[in-house]
Amino acid sequence: MRPVASVSFDDLLRAHQGMIRAFLRRLCRNDALADDLAQDAFLIAHQRLGDLRDTGAAKSWLFQIAYNVYAGHARKHARRRELFEAQNGADLDDAAQPAPAGMARDIAMAMDQLPADVRACVLMCLSYGMSHSEASKASGLPLGTVKSHIKRGTEKLRAFLHAYQQA
Amino acid sequence: MMMDNDPLNESLKALLSDYAAPIPDDGFAALVKDRIGRRTKLRRALLAGASLSGGIIAGMQIPKLIDLAVGASKRGPLANAALPDLPSLSFSHIVDGLAQSAGTPMLMIAATGICLLWWLGDTAMDSL
Numbered sequence: 001m002r003p004v005a006s007v008s009f010d011d012l013l014r015a016h017q018g019m020i021r022a023f024l025r026r027l028c029r030n031d032a033l034a035d036d037l038a039q040d041a042f043l044i045a046h047q048r049l050g051d052l053r054d055t056g057a058a059k060s061w062l063f064q065i066a067y068n069v070y071a072g073h074a075r076k077h078a079r080r081r082e083l084f085e086a087q088n089g090a091d092l093d094d095a096a097q098p099a100p101a102g103m104a105r106d107i108a109m110a111m112d113q114l115p116a117d118v119r120a121c122v123l124m125c126l127s128y129g130m131s132h133s134e135a136s137k138a139s140g141l142p143l144g145t146v147k148s149h150i151k152r153g154t155e156k157l158r159a160f161l162h163a164y165q166q167a
Numbered sequence: 168m169m170m171d172n173d174p175l176n177e178s179l180k181a182l183l184s185d186y187a188a189p190i191p192d193d194g195f196a197a198l199v200k201d202r203i204g205r206r207t208k209l210r211r212a213l214l215a216g217a218s219l220s221g222g223i224i225a226g227m228q229i230p231k232l233i234d235l236a237v238g239a240s241k242r243g244p245l246a247n248a249a250l251p252d253l254p255s256l257s258f259s260h261i262v263d264g265l266a267q268s269a270g271t272p273m274l275m276i277a278a279t280g281i282c283l284l285w286w287l288g289d290t291a292m293d294s295l
Contacts, residue, residue, distance in 0.1 A: 010200075013196050013199060013200075014196060017190075017192060017195050017199075019189045021189075021190045021195065022187045022188060022189050022190050023187065025190070026186065026187055035195065038195070039195075039198065039199055039202060043199070103182070104185065104186065107182045107183070108186060111183075111186065122183070123183070123187050126179070126183045127180075127183045127186065154179070157179055157183075158179060161178060161179055161182070
């Protein structure tokens with residue numbers, strides 16, 4: 001275990017802000033909201049910096065905070081979103097997402113079809129190279145659930161990719 | 168990790184890496200540090216305000232404490248007489264004592280002020 005004494009908040013912020021913001025943007029599908037949540041996550045990280053015992057675990061620790069902030073927001077606004085969608089027939093968080101083009105758009109659409117917790121697990125493991133146990137710790141989901149989420153998500157994405165390559 | 172030799176899976180990983188590519192800073196770190204600075208200042212101000220309020224309330228009790236100490240010394244350190252009446256530390260007795268020394272309207276205003284400060288601090292902390 002590496003000592004935590006050398007970890008400064010500035011270093012953590014600089015090293016991980018890009019990943020945390022990208023992760024939250026893909027979960028929220030709203031850039032402005034994702035950046036607000038990322039700020040909240042880093043404020044919490046600043047308050048709890050003393051809890052970080054192992055500098056090697058900083059990445060999964062930050063992802064854990066970010067995912068908890070996102071989950072808290074999602075719970076808080078679930079009812080509001082339902083009302084909005086019932087009235088407008090659109091996802092509230094989709095409003096500010098710029099549309100990517102081509103293959104990137106298609107993979108984004110395929111990912112967006114996955115439930116948020118499945119999407120989070122797929123992102124953590126396939127995009128950010130975290131192990132299943134790290135993703136389990138970060139998401140608060142049991143290890144078996146994380147594995148099944150990744151298997152299910154990967155199968156859907158592979159099916160999509162296969163169909164895309166066939167087309 | 169899993170299915171690393173599958174070319175389809177490698178393509179998927181490559182696509183997902185692009186999909187979730189880290190975002191350039193663009194002033195984000197400065198914003199976070201600015202928010203932390205503002206929250207720290209606000210926290211210090213709230214702490215100072217709370218200490219001041221607590222100090223005033225505690226200071227108003229000092230004359231009673233002096234009276235008690237003077238009364239005890241007049242009786243002599245080893246006197247067998249009964250101990251002087253000790254002030255009660257229950258909330259109602261403290262409020263009664265404050266009401267007698269400062270007046271009930273002042274106490275009401277002070278309590279309202281403290282509640283208002285608490286609410287303002289809480290709201291400001293959430294918005295920062």
